[in-house]
Amino acid sequence: MASPRNSRRLFLRYFIGGGVSSVAIAWLWPLKGQARPVNMDDFCLKYPYNSRCENYLPGVAATDEADVPYLATALLAKTTAGDRILAKGLSRESYLVIETGPKIATYAISAVCKHLGCTVNWDKEQNAFICPCHGSQYDDLGRVTQGPARQSLDLKVVVVKNDEVRLVDREPAENIRG
Template identity: 65%
Template sequence: MALAEDGKQIEANALLATTKPGIPILVKGLPDRSVDYLIIQDGPQIAEYAISPICTHLGCTVEWDLEKNHFICPCHGSQYDSQGRVVRGPAKRSLPLITVVVKQNQIRLVDRKPAVDPR
């Protein structure tokens, strides 16, 4: 299940009531990774994918920069848009995606690529 930074479970309805589309939301939810980013789409609705913050250049952890509206890699300066697509190298590939399932007001992260990459 998707958890907030404080470790509390995130309910889909509450999240959608307090977020804006286009701003990735930091969540915990997979045991082998510390964090991932949920994507809120117009509607609002939770996208069927989340972004793993592992830079495709050398594996550093990127962070969302609200001012620049990009994910920024602190190691070598790669930048990615709100969907994880490269906008500035040295990275050449988009950030990895994982599957998101919303069911009974619960958000679950599934450690596999979505069937279709929406980018």
């Protein structure tokens, strides 16, 4: 029969052993967790042409004034680099940006003035967005150049896929304005 001293040792051995095992299991458990499903919204926004995103169209269709979706080829056929094209689709309008190529930029500029929310107009002559309400002005990338607005216009993600132009209500990951 084990002495009280030996019993205490045995108890401590099992107690400590059990604790170490629990910590080890807790440590290893997240490794199994890494197999959790990928968020396809995030993944396909980052890699829109990945084979897993073949049938995935992020965001909403960018449409014209008459709510007709823009087709990239048709839009590029009638625009030139530097143009800013008003597009509906999100809760408020945005401007698509036509870059040299020509091609549609991976970002759009929100048309919502940062002063009190009026819709800004694109003035090609002045190469600027001008707010008709209180005169705020923004440069061609939406950076505020004249108040009363104090902040630059928001940016949205644009994905062109299968000739569709998609607007996503998110800030682009990369710093467009340098």
